[in-house]
Amino acid sequence: MNRKGFAYLVAVLILGLLAFMGMFLQQSSSAEYSQAAVSVYRTMARQLAEAAADEACVLLEERFRDKTTTGFMQQLLWQASTAQGPKNGGSTGLNPTLLHDFTDLKDKVTQVLTLKDYHMTRAGFEIEKILPNIKDCRPIPQGPLDNENNYHHSPDRTTKYDNQYSRDWYLTLQIEVSVSLQKRRKIKVDYTISRDIKLLNMGPIARNFTLFSIIGHQITSSDPATVQTILRNEMNTPDNPSNPGGRLFLWNMPFQSRVYMHGPSIINLENPELASDYQNRGAFNIYDPKKPVPGNNNAFQYNDTFFGMSYFPSVGRAIFPSKSMWDAISIWWRDGKETKDDAAANQEIYHSLYTHKTVYGGVLPHKNKSLMEILGDVSTDGIQDTYFKGTNLSQKFLPGGPFCRTPWKYVSATLMGEDRYLPNSKADFDHAVQKKFPTDDQHLRLEHRWNKDDVKVSEQTRVFSRVYEIKYNNITNNINAPPPEKHIEFSLSYFNDPDPEGFLGKLGFAAGAVGGSFLNSLFLPFEAIGTLAMPLINKIFGPGEGIALNASEQSTPNLYPTNFKYNYRAMATRKMKDESEIPRDADGRWVLNGFYWLDSFQVETPVVYVGTGTIMVSRFTADRPFKIKGSIVALKADDKVTPLGHLNLFYHPFNVAVTDTRERAMIIEGSGNLIEASVFSCYGIRTTDGNIPDLTKLGMDPNVPTDEWSKGGANCISKIAEVSNIIFGNYVNFFMNKHFQEGDLWVFHNFNSPLYFEKTGTGYRIAQVGIDASEDLRKAYELMAHEFYLSPKIQHVASIGGGDD
Amino acid sequence: MTKRHAFSTPELLMTLVVFSFGILPLIVLFQNSHKQTAQAKNLMVAHSLGRTIISEIKALGFEALEAEMKNSKLGIVHSARPVGGPLVSDDADSIKYPDYYQRFNTTVKLEKASTENNKKIRVELDIEWKEPNRKFNLGFGTVIVKYGA
Numbered sequence: 016m017n018r019k020g021f022a023y024l025v026a027v028l029i030l031g032l033l034a035f036m037g038m039f040l041q042q043s044s045s046a047e048y049s050q051a052a053v054s055v056y057r058t059m060a061r062q063l064a065e066a067a068a069d070e071a072c073v074l075l076e077e078r079f080r081d082k083t084t085t086g087f088m089q090q091l092l093w094q095a096s097t098a099q100g101p102k103n104g105g106s107t108g109l110n111p112t113l114l115h116d117f118t119d120l121k122d123k124v125t126q127v128l129t130l131k132d133y134h135m136t137r138a139g140f141e142i143e144k145i146l147p148n149i150k151d152c153r154p155i156p157q158g159p160l161d162n163e164n165n166y167h168h169s170p171d172r173t174t175k176y177d178n179q180y181s182r183d184w185y186l187t188l189q190i191e192v193s194v195s196l197q198k199r200r201k202i203k204v205d206y207t208i209s210r211d212i213k214l215l216n217m218g219p220i221a222r223n224f225t226l227f228s229i230i231g232h233q234i235t236s237s238d239p240a241t242v243q244t245i246l247r248n249e250m251n252t253p254d255n256p257s258n259p260g261g262r263l264f265l266w267n268m269p270f271q272s273r274v275y276m277h278g279p280s281i282i283n284l285e286n287p288e289l290a291s292d293y294q295n296r297g298a299f300n301i302y303d304p305k306k307p308v309p310g311n312n313n314a315f316q317y318n319d320t321f322f323g324m325s326y327f328p329s330v331g332r333a334i335f336p337s338k339s340m341w342d343a344i345s346i347w348w349r350d351g352k353e354t355k356d357d358a359a360a361n362q363e364i365y366h367s368l369y370t371h372k373t374v375y376g377g378v379l380p381h382k383n384k385s386l387m388e389i390l391g392d393v394s395t396d397g398i399q400d401t402y403f404k405g406t407n408l409s410q411k412f413l414p415g416g417p418f419c420r421t422p423w424k425y426v427s428a429t430l431m432g433e434d435r436y437l438p439n440s441k442a443d444f445d446h447a448v449q450k451k452f453p454t455d456d457q458h459l460r461l462e463h464r465w466n467k468d469d470v471k472v473s474e475q476t477r478v479f480s481r482v483y484e485i486k487y488n489n490i491t492n493n494i495n496a497p498p499p500e501k502h503i504e505f506s507l508s509y510f511n512d513p514d515p516e517g518f519l520g521k522l523g524f525a526a527g528a529v530g531g532s533f534l535n536s537l538f539l540p541f542e543a544i545g546t547l548a549m550p551l552i553n554k555i556f557g558p559g560e561g562i563a564l565n566a567s568e569q570s571t572p573n574l575y576p577t578n579f580k581y582n583y584r585a586m587a588t589r590k591m592k593d594e595s596e597i598p599r600d601a602d603g604r605w606v607l608n609g610f611y612w613l614d615s616f617q618v619e620t621p622v623v624y625v626g627t628g629t630i631m632v633s634r635f636t637a638d639r640p641f642k643i644k645g646s647i648v649a650l651k652a653d654d655k656v657t658p659l660g661h662l663n664l665f666y667h668p669f670n671v672a673v674t675d676t677r678e679r680a681m682i683i684e685g686s687g688n689l690i691e692a693s694v695f696s697c698y699g700i701r702t703t704d705g706n707i708p709d710l711t712k713l714g715m716d717p718n719v720p721t722d723e724w725s726k727g728g729a730n731c732i733s734k735i736a737e738v739s740n741i742i743f744g745n746y747v748n749f750f751m752n753k754h755f756q757e758g759d760l761w762v763f764h765n766f767n768s769p770l771y772f773e774k775t776g777t778g779y780r781i782a783q784v785g786i787d788a789s790e791d792l793r794k795a796y797e798l799m800a801h802e803f804y805l806s807p808k809i810q811h812v813a814s815i816g817g818g819d820d
Numbered sequence: 821m822t823k824r825h826a827f828s829t830p831e832l833l834m835t836l837v838v839f840s841f842g843i844l845p846l847i848v849l850f851q852n853s854h855k856q857t858a859q860a861k862n863l864m865v866a867h868s869l870g871r872t873i874i875s876e877i878k879a880l881g882f883e884a885l886e887a888e889m890k891n892s893k894l895g896i897v898h899s900a901r902p903v904g905g906p907l908v909s910d911d912a913d914s915i916k917y918p919d920y921y922q923r924f925n926t927t928v929k930l931e932k933a934s935t936e937n938n939k940k941i942r943v944e945l946d947i948e949w950k951e952p953n954r955k956f957n958l959g960f961g962t963v964i965v966k967y968g969a
Contacts, residue, residue, distance in 0.1 A: 022827045026835045030842035037849035044856035051860035055867040059960060062874055066963035073939055073965040126942045130961040134944045137959065608968045807967040 056138040056196055057204065061814060063127060063140055064192040064206035070124040071145045071190050072210060072805065078117075079212075079803045087113050091149075092801055093794070095184040095214055098152045100161065108186070109152040120145040139197035145190065149212070152186035158581040164572045166579075167227075167275065176223060176577045176783060180797040183586060184214040188805065207813045211806040213588060215610060217627045218770050218800030219693035220663060221275075221576030221747045223783050225265045225764040228276040229574060233676065233698070233750035261702045261756035266763040272781070275576070276751065576747060578800075579695075583631055583665065587612035588804045593639070594618060600625065604650060607660060609804050615639040616666070621646040627660040627802055635668035635679050641696075644684040646736075648691045648743075656767045657774075662692040662744075669697050669749070677701065680755045689736045691743045691765070699752030705739035705759045713738075735761055744768070770800060859951055862924075863958070866947045869903060869924060870960035877928070877943050882966035885941050889930050900925040900948065924949045939966040 079087045090113050098109040121142045122128075131140050159165050168175050188210050195203040221227035265274060580586055588609030591597065594616050598606040607628025615636045622645065632641050649658030668679045681696035686705035694700075707713065713734040735741060740758060744765045766772045772779040785792040827835070877885070877896060888896045903921040906914035927946040932938050941964045948957040 022831045022835045023838065026839045026842070030839060030846070033843065033846045034849075037846045037853070040853040041849050041856075044853035044860065048856045048860040048863065051863040051867070055863055055870070055958060058867055058871055062870075062960060062962050066961070069965045070940055070963045073967065076967060077939075124963075126940045126963040130942060130944065130963070134946075134959045134961050805967055 053202065056202065059135050059138060060140060060194040060196065060202070060204040061206065063131060063135065063142070064194045064204050064814070066130065067124050067127045067142055067145055067192050067194070068190045068206060068208050070127055071120045071147060072188070074120060074123060075147055075188065076803070076805045079805070082798050087117065088803055089798060091214065092180065092798060095152050096179045096182070098154055098184055100153055100156060107151060110150040111152055111186070113149070117147065120147065141195050141197050143193040143195055143203070145192050148189050150187055150189065152184055155183040155185055155213070155585045156582055159571065160575060160579070160581040166575050166577060168573050169273070178793070180793060181216055181578065183216050186212045186214070187810065188212050203816045204814060205816045208809050209811045210808070211810050213586070213804045215586060215802055215804060216578055216800050217629060217661060217663065217802045218578050219661065219745055220578050220695050221745060222578070222771055223273050223781060224275050224576060225272045225745050225762050226274045226276065227576045227745070227747045228751045229576070229747070229749050231276050231751055233752055261706060261758040261760055263753060263756065264759065264761040266761060272764045579747070583633065583667070584612065586610045586629070587631070588806070607662060615641070617642045618645050618647060623648055623650050624662055625650045625660055629663040629665060631665040633667050635670070637678070640678060640682060641666045642682040642684055643688055643690060646687070646689040648689055658691060658768050661768060661770050664690070664692045664694045666695065667697045676750070676752065677755055680752055683740050683760065686739055686758065687737055688740045689743060690741065693744045693747070694742050695747040697749040699748045699750055699755050700746070700760060701755040702740050702758035702760050704757070707735070707739050707759055732763065745771070855952060859956070862949055862951065862956065865921065866924060866949065866958045869926065869947055870945060870958060873926065873928070873945055874943065874960050874962050878962060878964060882941060882964050885930060885964055889941070897928055897930055899927045940964070
């Protein structure tokens with residue numbers, strides 16, 4: 016038998032085959048395990064990279080929010096101010112270059128490093144880099160408001176209130192992260208994310224103005240009678256005398272706060288003399304020995320002040336008294352009476368305002384009359400003045416206490432501005448020298464739209480003040496023959512009419528000759544209104560819910576207040592259903608941190624907010640209209656008055672097709688509501704309650720200086736806050752719709768907020784003064800007003816690598 | 821004499837002895853391969869769990885996690901808990917974790933670095949399971965941050 020060991024060979028071959036299979040299997044399973052491990056490590060690396068990017072973003076956010084010199088905010092803001100839109104800024108926008116330590120953050124992400132070094136140790140991860148960069152910085156497009164000419168420019172100023180630092184910008188933050196495995200250097204995950212940044216101006220809208228009405232009256236008809244009714248009723252007497260509506264009190268900082276209302280309008284002042292007969296009618300503050308007690312609406316204007324700008328019954332109605340004249344006549348007129356009690360008593364409060372004595376001046380301008388004609392004839396009966404007819408059941412542009420006695424100063428173009436109008440002027444009335452109207456007037460005044468570069472527009476938009484009514488012997492040589500008791504009423508009308516001062520003449524009227532019924536037959540230049548006022552808003556905003564850019568937009572020079580936006584939707588940082596989604600802190604306070612865009616807003620209980628933010632509602636919801644029933648106040652600093660943050664409330668349910676806009680007005684329900692905010696409401700505000708029949712019951716005693724009004728109890732503001740409604744900030748609207756008010760509304764220019772006023776050693780100075788004073792102060796304010804917002808949402812993410820090849 | 825074609829008994833015995841000696845390491849080889857495959861499978865399951873749990877925790881956000889650290893309502897923080905039950909706890913129709921997953925125990929810790937830097941929460945997830953010859957664990961983690969002031 017020839018055996019050649021074939022069986023062994025077969026066995027070995029089989030073994031070999033099995034070994035090969037086994038090795039193959041081993042290799043395969045080993046590779047499978049290895050791949051599984053790599054897959055796990057890749058996930059871990061990705062998780063580390065994501066965590067590192069998130070942590071880096073938070074670190075950067077803190078640095079960007081840091082407004083000190085070591086933070087990034089200043090550098091970013093100054094550089095952003097040079098950014099341009101696509102037209103001038105190129106295809107990529109500005110790429111800011113930050114200095115300091117805006118570099119690799121791989122050693123600063125402490126939490127991720129802890130994870131890496133003590134928890135995810137298996138693969139030996141290494142964070143190779145975390146590189147941030149910011150780019151594509153552009154201003155947020157604001158349609159026609161990208162043209163600064165469309166922002167209001169007061170005629171007493173050479174520049175706008177705001178400049179390039181006041182804008183809003185968007186840009187992108189990009190983070191590049193690389194994570195590798197030390198054990199397998201070939202494995203590396205590159206992870207890149209980008210997030211949106213918005214750099215927003217969160218300051219008040221129209222910060223210099225207690226009231227800013229962008230369009231003024233909502234005139235929906237060109238019918239003369241309708242126009243007349245609207246103008247008269249909106250600001251003065253509502254149709255229903257039994258329900259005269261609420262009053263609007265503007266409590267201004269004297270000589271500093273401004274009021275703007277786009278004309279035309281008729282606005283009446285107060286008349287303390289008519290206290291008993293006509294409680295709510297008014298004209299000027301005249302001391303009448305026969306009626307020493309003013310009407311309940313007149314307490315503010317009635318006392319011995321002249322620094323408080325009370326009107327004086329002397330030469331020239333509506334002339335603010337000069338000091339010397341005041342002294343002389345007051346002694347003469349009110350023999351033995353101590354003068355200037357109030358001024359002396361309030362000296363500390365008025366502090367530096369004593370140096371701003373332009374309140375001495377002021378006369379109602381008239382194009383075709385000389386000063387003496389305006390002042391009236393001097394006869395044996397004394398100085399006879401022309402008075403002006405108006406009715407005033409509910410309108411109050413009254414002033415308040417230590418802050419202001421009257422909201423405006425009259426500018427006489429006819430008189431070319433006497434030097435007594437100049438700041439700090441001590442010129443006496445009789446010896447004034449004609450000068451050009453001051454260009455640096457810081458003082459409180461009623462403003463109007465004005466375009467310094469357009470002669471025609473400038474002419475068309477001049478303030479026109481006209482006085483109606485009657486002759487009134489306001490001063491006689493015989494002090495035993497007091498003035499006849501006539502209606503002393505006053506209305507100020509100003510128009511955008513090409514020939515405003517002539518329109519009455521065209522209609523056959525002559526001032527001073529028409530008597531008390533004048534206003535009833537007054538026809539306003541409705542053609543001009545129809546052309547200029549109503550279509551304006553149609554041109555600006557398209558129909559529908561929002562504030563969308565309108566292709567047919569047109570420039571409207573000199574119309575909008577500071578920090579008013581056109582493209583509010585682009586400003587939003589968070590979209591919410593309603594106020595219930597506003598974040599709250601552990602104490603239940605609203606946490607304001609950005610621009611919240613809500614579908615609807617109704618506050619039913621008092622709320623305190625912390626931080627700075629804007630709440631915007633851009634639509635009208637019939638079953639949930641914008642309503643405030645309860646105070647909305649800021650948390651205060653340790654001094655208990657300085658707000659820790661700021662709120663802008665913005666309600667714009669504009670719809671061009673809607674003519675009955677009452678339900679679209681912002682509702683302030685009930686009384687006792689204090690809203691600490693800059694409030695914008697397109698169609699005005701409807702208060703439902705809060706009338707104060709007798710202001711003296713709040714401690715406002717016209718017989719004592721204002722600083723004594725608080726004696727014997729809480730101060731006036733607190734009492735007003737309890738029984739009426741207060742906006743503590745400022746009030747901006749598109750349409751005044753004053754007649755929607757069913758209860759009183761007080762607007763206090765927020766002197767406690769550094770975004771409105773600077774607190775000096777002895778008082779308050781409007782922030783604009785500092786802003787205008789120097790570039791550094793301008794920057795300091797803008798730094799305070801701007802806030803940095805980093806979107807938590809990832810705009811773009813990319814990841815590559817992670818393989819082991 | 822008849823010609824014999826088959827292997828003789830000694831041949832077969834020797835072959836079997838040789839084969840047996842040869843096959844033993846091969847069996848070990850196969851066993852190891854099987855173990856590695858099982859480990860790879862477990863690793864992938866752990867990988868999947870790690871991704872899922874970290875994603876779930878990330879989705880909660882900083883505020884919810886901060887509240888959870890103060891007063892646990894969701895049971896995020898736990899120790900050595902077997903994976904089981906529905907994927908979405910309050911959904912009756914939710915997919916349930918397979919029974920196989922019961923062998924995986926998860927531990928989650930939430931940590932804040934310091935009081936000065938309290939806008940970051942470090943999440944540590946540890947997944948542990950038993951392999952035939954040893955315990956195995958994988959550490960996952962992330963950092964949840966709070967944006968805004």
